[in-house]
Amino acid sequence: MQLNHINEQGYARMVDVSNKEDTFRVAKARAVVCMQASTLAMIRDGAIKKGDVLAVAQIAGIMGAKQTPALIPMCHPLFLSGVDLKFTLDDESARIIIDSEVKTTGQTGVEMEAITAVTIAALTIYDMCKAVDRWMEISEIRLLEKSGGKSGFLQSKKQ
């Protein structure tokens, strides 16, 4: 087994997907932001008002998904046909769960776009709350499921 991003000279390359078929592809990913209970309360309060932390995180996540090929060196530039994010506020554990869903029709998957979306959304929450909670932590960034392409539908066993 080999890392297929490495060329014959041992350097990284953008994997050649020229012979892959265009298929409809979906990827879902997650990130979790852990914080103080008081920070979560503050975000929840803001969310009743007009412009809140999660609204900014949502937009940053969507725009971040579009920047994926400019950020991740070996990612293919591609068209995205849909990007959405969902936030779940978990009061018990004082954390926000961010879930993304990204869609495309193309020769390669959108796993990285889905993961980048939740990651940039999480960083934005951190940025907007760091003045009141500097030691927040982002964790559990991972792929939840993907469909389309040669490997078809795959789902993380960890739920």
Added chain:
Amino acid sequence: MQLNHINEQGYARMVDVSNKEDTFRVAKARAVVCMQASTLAMIRDGAIKKGDVLAVAQIAGIMGAKQTPALIPMCHPLFLSGVDLKFTLDDESARIIIDSEVKTTGQTGVEMEAITAVTIAALTIYDMCKAVDRWMEISEIRLLEKSGGKSGFLQSKKQ
């Protein structure tokens, strides 16, 4: 206590730092990539060759730090006077620890740049290894310490 990124209308703004003094500022951050032991071995093997996964992650992290103000909506555009990353391969737990250090002289800190650097480096490791280990997980993204500015030197209690 209030989230200072919110203006009078309740919308997000770029915090006004016009009255802050230019000081020398450093921020250090960390991210951890958890994987299968075989994936870590594969990365370690690659690292003896010329172009390896960590070399790509290193460059992606540095370039990502420079993109921070384009990614995080309320971040100030700023000059960076130094960016470096360090990778620690932890065989026992089959994970890679990514540490960054970012420096500037300016009116605002580089915490987000340091965090973005380790995050983009982590996403790049995921991207380059996902063909062999799809369910890798990125966690513990957090600030380690910062210095400079009004709040001076601050260090995470968690080590």
Added chain:
Amino acid sequence: MQLNHINEQGYARMVDVSNKEDTFRVAKARAVVCMQASTLAMIRDGAIKKGDVLAVAQIAGIMGAKQTPALIPMCHPLFLSGVDLKFTLDDESARIIIDSEVKTTGQTGVEMEAITAVTIAALTIYDMCKAVDRWMEISEIRLLEKSGGKSGFLQSKKQ
């Protein structure tokens, strides 16, 4: 009737166009820059020389069209198969009329690309002339017509 950019949580999303068909699409848009008669004369004079204000505005408009998905949060990244701009110097009213035409074959329209093109061209004219005419005004930024997609050909009633 509802704003279709809003998801179930009430946040903005990139509208899902996965089920739309690829069709050939064209959009035309306009912007108008109002200025002092002497500024218009200066631009006209420059236009006889080699490198003029309108040449810069033309290029900025075309490059701006390509940046649309990076600027407008909910815009889909897409391929453009043609972008052109036309400038009409209206001496009577001391204003420049900028018209754009943008083409693509895809699942979503290029209205925003056409509007962004004329807008960035207009901002560039302002930037290059502001040293001699600081209070210029940009107005009448609007879609002129669009074709392709489910709604087919539509034209502004205002001409």
Added chain:
Amino acid sequence: MQLNHINEQGYARMVDVSNKEDTFRVAKARAVVCMQASTLAMIRDGAIKKGDVLAVAQIAGIMGAKQTPALIPMCHPLFLSGVDLKFTLDDESARIIIDSEVKTTGQTGVEMEAITAVTIAALTIYDMCKAVDRWMEISEIRLLEKSGGKSGFLQSKKQ
């Protein structure tokens, strides 16, 4: 009087500000989005909910301000120390007035950043509402006032 963006060969150049002093600079600009009364009502209704059109426009405007030197060919890249936008809903005329304020300490002004901020915010409102009101129009994009630099404080006579 001459357009100072033109070099000896007659081509555009980035004006040399090397000899200008660093001063504190502020610029304010405005854009107006005209729409159907029902569209304005829809935006106002959304504004009571969590994620609304104006929240997206606000963020797009701030991020747009940061992209100014990448969009406007002859603009200098610079640090911004503060960016904010304000929206005024004018029910009588069915229009939204967008006002921006941008600050920096540097060798050149932030007029273009202030104008770009309101412009991108206006384009975003158009984009999010075009499904219900395709013929909206953006107008009155102009500088309101500026301070700092050699010319000091200047204010538009038109209010």
Added chain:
Amino acid sequence: MQLNHINEQGYARMVDVSNKEDTFRVAKARAVVCMQASTLAMIRDGAIKKGDVLAVAQIAGIMGAKQTPALIPMCHPLFLSGVDLKFTLDDESARIIIDSEVKTTGQTGVEMEAITAVTIAALTIYDMCKAVDRWMEISEIRLLEKSGGKSGFLQSKKQ
């Protein structure tokens, strides 16, 4: 014969490729970096270690290829299905030959992407070695061959 990038007004436009068919397209390009023999030796030595100059150049070249439409004003934004670079160290002439291969399926070719890839890789080698060899020179940037599209396979006579 005419430059097809020029519109009726005499200004540059993005050539309309709407009527071109989607075909599989490949382009290969080259750049050469001339340096002191001692610099080449230093690069070769580094290449045995983990993170070397050529690894950075490789990644910069691939990322540069993706930025082509943002850099070259009249280039069409497009999907890339594969990008790779190869470095040949020529000890006799103390130079590094950089070859790229870029692939897409689309309405327009990837010559500019292939040329941009080798160029940015060459600039990166210069940047990383300029502290030890300031007067290095980059030359022979040119297309080697292209295939696909109306003109089919074409190869440079100069080898």
Added chain:
Amino acid sequence: MQLNHINEQGYARMVDVSNKEDTFRVAKARAVVCMQASTLAMIRDGAIKKGDVLAVAQIAGIMGAKQTPALIPMCHPLFLSGVDLKFTLDDESARIIIDSEVKTTGQTGVEMEAITAVTIAALTIYDMCKAVDRWMEISEIRLLEKSGGKSGFLQSKKQ
């Protein structure tokens, strides 16, 4: 002697310039585009008209200079206080000589910005003329002189 872009782990880093003083810095660079005599004639003819190839190349070069830190992995993001390009048409050798001058006041030099400016200008000339002259070649990309910083004024011996 060592490549100072390499850190202790052997990976690339952004060189730490935190301790360097802000000085006024200028860099001049050159690129040469070799073409068929008929192509040069065509460019010269266009140059008498309004929007010509060199006007586009000029703007692309200036905008490219601003993108340098986003393109060259280890380059520092910085403010530029002036960018200009000059084109010399050499009929005898059927080539265009592109010279750039870039200025800043900062902790690090603008050699890469000056070189990137001429390079992107050269690529743009190639792009706009490749339909009539596919085998054009870009060469002699090099630094002409630099001033400012610890090493002061330095000039290429090759003229």
